[in-house]
Amino acid sequence: MSVHHAFPDDASPVRIDDGLQLLDLGFQGRSGAIGSWLLAGNGELALFEVGPGSTRENLERMVRRAGHAIADVSRLIVTHIHLDHAGAAGALMRDHSHLRLTLHEAAAPFLVSVDRLWNSAARIYGDQMTPLWGEAIDVPADRIDSVRDGDVIQVAGTTLRAVSTPGHAGTHLAYFDEQRRVLFTGDAAGARMSGTSLVVPTLAPPELDFELWAATVDVMRALAPEQLALTHFGLFDDAERHLDDIMPSIEAAMEIAGRVLRSPDDEPALTEALDAAMHTAYETEGGDVSGKYDSMQLAMPGYLAAKGLVRVFRKSGRFEDGRQR
Numbered sequence: 001m002s003v004h005h006a007f008p009d010d011a012s013p014v015r016i017d018d019g020l021q022l023l024d025l026g027f028q029g030r031s032g033a034i035g036s037w038l039l040a041g042n043g044e045l046a047l048f049e050v051g052p053g054s055t056r057e058n059l060e061r062m063v064r065r066a067g068h069a070i071a072d073v074s075r076l077i078v079t080h081i082h083l084d085h086a087g088a089a090g091a092l093m094r095d096h097s098h099l100r101l102t103l104h105e106a107a108a109p110f111l112v113s114v115d116r117l118w119n120s121a122a123r124i125y126g127d128q129m130t131p132l133w134g135e136a137i138d139v140p141a142d143r144i145d146s147v148r149d150g151d152v153i154q155v156a157g158t159t160l161r162a163v164s165t166p167g168h169a170g171t172h173l174a175y176f177d178e179q180r181r182v183l184f185t186g187d188a189a190g191a192r193m194s195g196t197s198l199v200v201p202t203l204a205p206p207e208l209d210f211e212l213w214a215a216t217v218d219v220m221r222a223l224a225p226e227q228l229a230l231t232h233f234g235l236f237d238d239a240e241r242h243l244d245d246i247m248p249s250i251e252a253a254m255e256i257a258g259r260v261l262r263s264p265d266d267e268p269a270l271t272e273a274l275d276a277a278m279h280t281a282y283e284t285e286g287g288d289v290s291g292k293y294d295s296m297q298l299a300m301p302g303y304l305a306a307k308g309l310v311r312v313f314r315k316s317g318r319f320e321d322g323r324q325r
């Protein structure tokens with residue numbers, strides 16, 4: 001089954017095993033862009049990643065189709081604060097007073113007072129904020145269970161170890177399911193569409209740090225996961241090969257940026273170059289090229305990567321260097 005299509009009304013969860021299902025959130029009416037993982041076991045239900053406010057109805061519908069009710073979920077876990085991963089948390093917790101949220105201790109303030117995060121995103125998305133992200137409201141501080149690197153939590157019949165994985169975002173945690181040997185990577189392992197091999201770096205601004213990211217890849221490799229569970233999108237068996245491709249994918253994007261960017265004004269040209277490179281890569285893979293490309297453009301659009309890379313160039317003084325030469 002290909003998932004790179006319009007999100008069907010009768011979309012159903014992907015059952016991985018008795019206790020793990022992948023829920024497609026149908027972001028912007030398409031399949032395969034943003035996912036949430038439903039963990040069930042020991043009489044407990046947990047959602048790993050909740051998606052943005054805009055897909056909340058789909059999230060609840062998919063939980064029902066997975067055979068459960070959102071009212072029976074007791075725990076939300078998110079990898080980082082970005083709206084496509086954690087945006088719906090506040091509204092879910094407002095409407096379900098027993099829900100608790102697990103996240104990085106240093107990330108908690110950003111969701112407790114979500115204004116700063118929302119305003120930062122608004123500088124990127126402008127008047128598209130509500131159509132893209134829906135509602136984002138504050139998370140109650142007293143219902144957060146903050147965790148840090150190395151913490152182990154027992155949840156829904158399994159054991160999750162929090163793994164500090166900065167690079168994409170400063171306060172990013174991946175979680176290693178020690179029973180399944182599945183690593184839930186959030187955005188630390190980039191993005192990859194189901195049924196494809198192309199690893200696309202998640203180059204959203206404003207916190208990219210490629211030195212930290214390289215160390216993060218080593219940390220993930222050292223866990224020797226058997227499978228990777230990506231929020232964008234799905235479960236992948238070739239964990240080692242995928243992890244090996246992350247830094248080269250970032251280097252390739254930086255190489256394009258080095259060719260195209262002479263000043264921040266070149267950002268639209270960089271968007272075009274990154275989009276063209278992605279399209280070419282999918283053409284090389286073959287199959288449903290436009291389907292894969294369109295879903296990836298929702299998960300990790302070229303214009304967002306271009307903004308991220310312009311910021312990296314700015315921060316590292318590369319534009320000034322260019323003028324001096």
Ligand SMILES: [Zn+2]
Nearest residue numbers: 082169187204
């Ligand atoms: Zn992110």
